[in-house]
Amino acid sequence: MFYPLKTSPGENAQIDLFEAIQSLKKEKNAIILAHYYQDSDIQDVADYIGDSLGLSQQAAKTDASMIVFAGVHFMAETAKILCPDKKVVLPDLKAGCSLADSCPPDRFAEFRKAHPEHLVISYINCSAAIKAQTDIVCTSSNAVQIVNSLPADQKIIFAPDKNLGRYVAQQTGRELLLWDGACMVHEIFSLEKLVRLKQRHPEAKVIAHPECEEAFLAHADFIGSTTALLKYTEKSDAATFIVATESGILHQMVKSSPHKTFIPAPPENTCACNDCPHMKLNTLEKVYRCMKYELPEILVDEDIRKPAERSIRRMLDISAQLGL
Numbered sequence: 001m002f003y004p005l006k007t008s009p010g011e012n013a014q015i016d017l018f019e020a021i022q023s024l025k026k027e028k029n030a031i032i033l034a035h036y037y038q039d040s041d042i043q044d045v046a047d048y049i050g051d052s053l054g055l056s057q058q059a060a061k062t063d064a065s066m067i068v069f070a071g072v073h074f075m076a077e078t079a080k081i082l083c084p085d086k087k088v089v090l091p092d093l094k095a096g097c098s099l100a101d102s103c104p105p106d107r108f109a110e111f112r113k114a115h116p117e118h119l120v121i122s123y124i125n126c127s128a129a130i131k132a133q134t135d136i137v138c139t140s141s142n143a144v145q146i147v148n149s150l151p152a153d154q155k156i157i158f159a160p161d162k163n164l165g166r167y168v169a170q171q172t173g174r175e176l177l178l179w180d181g182a183c184m185v186h187e188i189f190s191l192e193k194l195v196r197l198k199q200r201h202p203e204a205k206v207i208a209h210p211e212c213e214e215a216f217l218a219h220a221d222f223i224g225s226t227t228a229l230l231k232y233t234e235k236s237d238a239a240t241f242i243v244a245t246e247s248g249i250l251h252q253m254v255k256s257s258p259h260k261t262f263i264p265a266p267p268e269n270t271c272a273c274n275d276c277p278h279m280k281l282n283t284l285e286k287v288y289r290c291m292k293y294e295l296p297e298i299l300v301d302e303d304i305r306k307p308a309e310r311s312i313r314r315m316l317d318i319s320a321q322l323g324l
């Protein structure tokens, strides 16, 4: 993709961003890790595309000198926590997460204090300061298995996503004390419009991310993390899927099953798109710039990083034991 780029004040140059990014990768021994919700151009230049579990596993094992994290802040922060000696850059420092923001560290500390007998499991979609107050981190790929790996009488706080927490409680038959947080993208789907869409496509399978609300999940034929949803569409005999998660995932679904039809689940709003405004702040140009200038860099204070690393490594260890 040729792109007019201001290289110095008053000067404009046309550069091929795909080529320029490939040569920066070699020059800087950099790896690009991209989440499925990224723009398709970014997915196409990435070395690895995955869900939150896959991305953290890749970050933990890379020998690259620089990790370019095409995702949101908590994801890049997780990579930095696991790789304190590597440079971790995020294309846009403002790429945050409504779910992570719904759990402020000081309020969470009070919540934990009020429930001292509870073990804390936190969804990876939270800040480093929350991970530092957590016993075991989880993702949507392993939350059920992690809860199941604990003794049946263990009291558990599950934070910050109440929708994933409720889904995990149903799947495990456990009582979980939930933090009242949610993702703005997965709570926007319209049940009324979904019912009408299903009437028009009775053959379609509804697939949904567990961050969706309970009433919406009740209509799903399959529920799973982004990687699990993608794998389901690859293996299923169905030809049409209504996809209830962020629209970026459709790029890989169409790529791996070009003969199948993917319909984004309809949101309440009128723009008819399921884009995460945080994820979509990253652009190919910003990927290029952050690699070239090695900015903005993600840094985490050691007093937060160390306890946060413990809770993430516990998740990685349990996942490895379970073959996830």
Ligand code: 13P
Pocket: 050, 051, 052, 053, 125, 139, 140, 141, 183, 209, 211, 224, 225, 226, 227
């Ligand atoms: P997964 O890719 O782990 O399913 O997470 C979805 C998500 O909302 C990331 O922000």
Ligand code: SF4
Pocket: 037, 072, 096, 097, 098, 099, 100, 125, 183, 184, 185, 186, 246, 276, 277, 278, 279
């Ligand atoms: Fe956060 Fe939701 Fe966006 Fe994921 S999709 S980054 S959970 S706001």
